[in-house]
Amino acid sequence: MLKKSQKTGFSGGHDLGCMRMTTEMTERSRKILEVIVDDYIASGEPVGSRAVTKRHNLDLSPATVRNVMSDLEELGFLASPHTSAGRIPTEKGYRYYVDCLLQLRELTPKEKRSIEASCPGINGLDKLFQEAGKALSALSSHAGIVMAPRFTTTIYKQIEFVRLSRGKLLVVFVSESGLVQNKVIDADETLTQEDLVKITNYLNEMLSGMNISEVRAKISSEMKQERHLYDKLVGKALELSGAVLKEELGGQLFIEGASSFLDQPGIVDMGQMKRLFRAFEQKNTLIDLLDKSQQAAGVQIFIGSEHELAQIDGCSLVTANYQNVHGTIGTLGVIGPSRMAYSKVIPIVDYTARLISRMLETGDDKEI
Amino acid sequence: MLKKSQKTGFSGGHDLGCMRMTTEMTERSRKILEVIVDDYIASGEPVGSRAVTKRHNLDLSPATVRNVMSDLEELGFLASPHTSAGRIPTEKGYRYYVDCLLQLRELTPKEKRSIEASCPGINGLDKLFQEAGKALSALSSHAGIVMAPRFTTTIYKQIEFVRLSRGKLLVVFVSESGLVQNKVIDADETLTQEDLVKITNYLNEMLSGMNISEVRAKISSEMKQERHLYDKLVGKALELSGAVLKEELGGQLFIEGASSFLDQPGIVDMGQMKRLFRAFEQKNTLIDLLDKSQQAAGVQIFIGSEHELAQIDGCSLVTANYQNVHGTIGTLGVIGPSRMAYSKVIPIVDYTARLISRMLETGDDKEI
DNA sequence: GTTAGCACTCCAGCAGGTTGAGTGCTAAAA
DNA sequence: TTTTAGCACTCAACCTGCTGGAGTGCTAAC
Structure with a gap:
């Protein structure tokens, strides 16, 4: 598992290039950005300068932090909802965070066991995919999504x-x-x-x-x-x-735990919620998106408008492919608000994809 | 199709007995109740005495209507959200309305064609049930629900x-x-x-x-x-x-168009919405309920708390069974807020159930 | 480069006032 | 006896102005 200060290098639609930015980004501003994103993910409230200094002893005064935050806003990583609120990360801010700052959590043995327990042997692939989706949803507290292998x-x-x-x-x-x-x-x-x-x-x-x-x-x-x-x-x-x-069958999509979207404390935009659920019902747009992500290897992260799906605006998607002996055959992941705990979700998706792959390769789920 | 002043006599959990009430209910108060329920279903706003007299020339003054409404409230058919709002129907009010007052609409040929078009021959039963659910949802503007035959x-x-x-x-x-x-x-x-x-x-x-x-x-x-x-x-x-x-397979439930629940203008209770969507995800409680409704014949209507499912509190369920040559094998219907257009939904459910039955009996969908 | 101080902005919450819809009651009219 | 008109009352919804608090930006001092 990746350690701090290593580059995680998850790719998504855009390549922001976390190196290109280092000319403008000092170690300190990186740290502050990280703290802000962490805080915002945890609390959902805009983060103010004082909160940054308080919660993480940086030995900096709020005024200094304000200056840095101002720079970060100019660079496009942060935004303020209004003059006297704190700052929240922009999509670009999330992207930088995910690419350069993220410290992944190890899964606890309990979490691993929980995923494994949800996939009790292959008795029917459909069932397996569905259970995997539920496991993804339950552990991440967001919607789990599994695309069955395309027929072709x-x-x-x-x-x-x-x-x-x-x-x-x-x-x-x-x-x-x-x-x-x-x-x-x-x-x-x-x-x-x-x-x-x-x-x-x-x-x-x-x-x-x-x-x-x-x-x-x-x-x-x-x-x-x-x-x-x-x-x-x-x-x-x-x-x-x-x-x-002759028909293109398959490419079936399992979405589990979509209702977790309703758990967000203050639901901002009901219209968006509607569009979201409608997208879940129609599925085909999502299938197209997942098809694309199937091209690349490893965990992929799509943040906000990086995917072009207006219907799931403001949502992020963390996906990984699973394989059998013939290569990549399907995709699974988690879809949730951009403000999600990436450090927790990424390992979950990664681990689940590997688990499914093993099960499909060996047909045996006992020894992982 | 049923005409006005015939008793429709749909049965649900409770038997309110629309006859037992007639000692207290004059023709006039029945008419007023009907107008109020109609109005409320159409507008979603509490209905005041003046609106009743205005929109339907009853040759009565608002004051008279107020007296009747007061009686109806005492009888438990109406309730006021607060002192100076109009009245809204109670569950008991809906029940009386459905049992005694409802005037069913005929389906337009266009609607019939729309249902038929959604079931384009049987190419896979799953697909058929899913499409039927979508048709139910699209025409009713609520969630369509189809339970596949139980394995047994x-x-x-x-x-x-x-x-x-x-x-x-x-x-x-x-x-x-x-x-x-x-x-x-x-x-x-x-x-x-x-x-x-x-x-x-x-x-x-x-x-x-x-x-x-x-x-x-x-x-x-x-x-x-x-x-x-x-x-x-x-x-x-x-x-x-x-x-x-050895396992109890089947009894699969298709729910289509659940997102229409989000279309209600002012979503009252987010907590209820969550419970609702979670019930849709888990399905088994709903399956139990539909299993029960499979006992009785014809269109069945469950209003509000008549079904015991706390999770779908405030919702009504309109169901009908479908048959093959061996008898009743499954149930389909519409689930939506108690404030739904029963006069429209009931014929839709009825017609769809008959259509599915024919298709399963003859294996032919051409000639209906 | 960093910090303290200060003026400024803006949201959230509260109190007070107004409006409009609707009711209940009563007394008069039919 | 039933219906109606009139009137006082209630209550939600809306607007207003006010205050406190959180947070910012700027500037001057360290």
């Missing part, structure tokens, strides 16, 4: 057809990691049970072990090639599987 | 086993209505692929067409009976299926 990144394992009432066919698709997708499609009724078995075997043999992009390509090429040659059943098989896989 | 009411159709990594087995269970449940279980690695096929065939042959309670009983009795007699594979099959079915 999964590996074909098996397909099954179940005949429902008249002309309806349930197709169950299973990926290697245990992700299950199902869909009902229309199918002509001439297909017998044996036909279905043959189709199943044919598809499973041909496609097993491919990822979904490959599967799509394969089906498409086979369809062209074999249209007039082989027997009708093969054509049917391709048609059915094509129908199932 | 479903009919066994098919079971499939898919081998995942080391020792993990994915079990996919399909019910006759197309409900899919999957679960990962541990299984010893000695089972070959052929063993699995045999197990699958054995189970599907033995259990097909039974409901889940029967299936459980059957497995249990078979296990006792055959433990020492037949080959090991049968025992294994029973063991596996038992592991899958």
